[in-house]
Amino acid sequence: MQLMAEDLDLGTVWIQMRKRFSQTDDSENAVRKVLNIPEKYGVLCILAIGYKNENRNPYSQNDIDKSRVHYGKF
Numbered sequence: 724m725q726l727m728a729e730d731l732d733l734g735t736v737w738i739q740m741r742k743r744f745s746q747t748d749d750s751e752n753a754v755r756k757v758l759n760i761p762e763k764y765g766v767l768c769i770l771a772i773g774y775k776n777e778n779r780n781p782y783s784q785n786d787i788d789k790s791r792v793h794y795g796k797f
Contacts (some may be wrong), residue, residue: 724770734775740766 724733743750751766754794 724772728772732775733772736771738769738771740768 725737728735740754741749745753754760754766754769755762755764
């Protein structure tokens with residue numbers, strides 16, 4: 724969805740819901756209640772899609788923290 728939005732010259736933001744908590748509830752449950760999603764389904768994220776206010780450059784290879792990348796094992 725994010726790649727298709729980019730092709731349509733739209734911007735997207737991935738908003739993590741899983742394993743996020745507020746003072747009263749976890750975010751996944753809150754979204755499930757608002758959108759009437761049954762308990763048996765998980766809510767990983769919400770994608771916000773809209774017109775871009777600015778264009779940002781992608782990160783370069785030098786920006787990657789290679790200590791956090793694992794290949795084949797931990």
